[in-house]
Amino acid sequence: MSIRRIAFACIAAVAWLASATAAAHAFLDHAVPAVGSSVHRSPQDVRLWFTEKLEPTFSRVRVVDAQGKRVDRDDSHVDATDASVLTASLQRLAPGTYRVQWRVVSVDTHVTEGDYTFEIKD
Template sequence: MTSRTLAASAAAFVLALGLAGTAAAHAHLKRSTPTASGTVGATTQVEGWFTEALEPKFSTITVTGPGPDGKPEGGKKVDKGDTHTDPTDAKHLIVSIDGAAPGTYTVDWAVTSVDTHKSQGSFTFEVRK
């Protein structure tokens, strides 16, 4: 093998490794407001910051309020269905919520990154007055 062929092979290998890392990327939740398992006095929206840019049409946050006993089971949907990305940051997803009665809220998120990979998760937070 000539040095030119060896150099070309090495460059192709390095490029393939770089592309493989990019292709395996998924958007994961880095942080949220309210914080996962956190406690707040009240809130009018839930926000999530992700590791990858998101496709807004295929990314949602759903928030369920507390049931009659203040626990997450039996609660009703309280988000306004207006999930959107921040116009200045495609990694930042926001949804408005109705009310903030005391109790435990459940946040379910499902996102599609701009490279079409999907991921999802959930967390809870508590509202105390």
């Protein structure tokens, strides 16, 4: 194996590693209903995708209306097939603005929390 080949292999390996998804601390990747979006029908549930796997026991999401009243069915749980997805089912929602509040613990023990709103339109 020539030096050039070895160098190429090293660069390729470094590039592969560098492009791999680094993790640590679960951040919100995306959600449905999407952050700040409008929906035309009352959604059945909220689903939040995080950047790393969650500890099911300590990860929670809840949804409140403009008055701060809970509108989720209090069944927040981590998805059985994808440990980085947190979900909760919703009551039937009237048009208005709703706030999704989450607090999660990643498998490396770090706590992150946040919130966002979405809107139900007529």
